[in-house]
Amino acid sequence: MGTGNTLEHSGRQGRKRRLRGFQTLPQSPETRFFRYREIVPEFSAFCQSLYTPLPTHLRVNTLKASLTEIRLRLERRGFSLAPVEQTDLVLLAASLPQPGALVEYALGLFHPQGLSSVLTALAVAPAPDHLVLDLCASPGSKTSLLAQLMKNQGIVVANDSSSTRIATLTANLKRLGVTNTIVTCYPGQQFPLHSRFHRVLVDVPCSAEGTLRTSIQGALPATVRTRPGLMMLQRSLLLRAFDLLEPGGRLVYSTCTYDPQENEGIIQFLLEKRPARIEPIDLDFPHSPGLARWQETMHDPSIQHCWRIYPHQLDTVGFFLARVARDS
């Protein structure tokens, strides 16, 4: 009798086994992102950039070492490093495919971190005396950079809804020597309202289209994440993030997707529901403006202050950033 007959399996496991032979065929970026051809500037250059490997960027942890010190240490071991034009916190490590295997990583002297992730924390612009909330904090790359920008002063509340991911978050904070952080584990959209924050970062779960780029090993990922209710979750996270701001506070909403419905669409929703104001992001990184319209939907003109990061403009993963002010 055919014990390997997949028809004998039932339920979720069975469906998985039956479908094993029918894997999703990888789509080319040109096909997958065809619907964005009108909104992505230089669409063919954009598609081409997705075939180039993502560079390794190291964010120097100035809580433990200076940029010069870490650079000298790594160069002494034969790794070539180059500065990044837009920020002195990051080094480009072209010859270092696995930085996590270095003893300097274990010592927390640097953290492998994409430029878009660094940029997001810079856009939050926390001051050392601020009370800051990172609502979806794991794995802690941005949280630890916020702490670094605050010189380990003030308070960063790092929240994540998953206990499993909290373990990764706390391990990174420990390795990087962060001492000004409180870790909590609430569903972000239900984070208690009894405290108000000067800055909130809400880096929401998203379809992650921006991460679809050739890995360092040379393979283009076959699929991107999809999840039912994603936009509902993004809306509720952003509303809660805004409600947690004190008057005069600022929040940064970020995703790693190109999908306007998860980006400008969510910001438009916030503007309709709360007295929010979109602010320009005063940083000097290549970017494209937020979309004034998508298909039949018109957006508030201020949404053009948002940033779309495309990999052919800035050598990192695709990203979206919005800086939102609460005036009252």
Add this chain to the structure above:
Amino acid sequence: MLEFFADRFGMNLSVFAGYELRQKASSVWIVRSDPRLPALARLKVRSVGLMLLRQVGRYRKPTSAALQVWGIYAGKNVIRLNSETLKELVEQGEIRGDFAATPGYVLLSLEDLPVGCGLYLPPRLLSRLPHLFRGKKMVGLARVMPEPP
């Protein structure tokens, strides 16, 4: 609690100015002082700041994470290892030698860098470094540490 660091490692307690301690069971955390901390205590907090030490039986064991931050202020019970000896300690879990330290927990240092915690029971020096340094990380250690001439 902080006196332990003064007694064992010769640290000036002023290096801990601006921090406060939180204790839960046998673990002690150190966190940057802030007047807003009490208000945040209403949150269900998973962890706060950095774990400083653990009570292990009758002894206090400093964490490697804390020694990496404050180890530069240690004046005694510091065992400086070169990369080859540290690699051997991490790989084997212990090495033997006559080190300038008294029995107990010590600060392991690589060149001038505080690396973490060890336990010196002469002549045995035992690694108490995090797992991050062990297992597959050994590949990295082996690769980055230069071979002796």
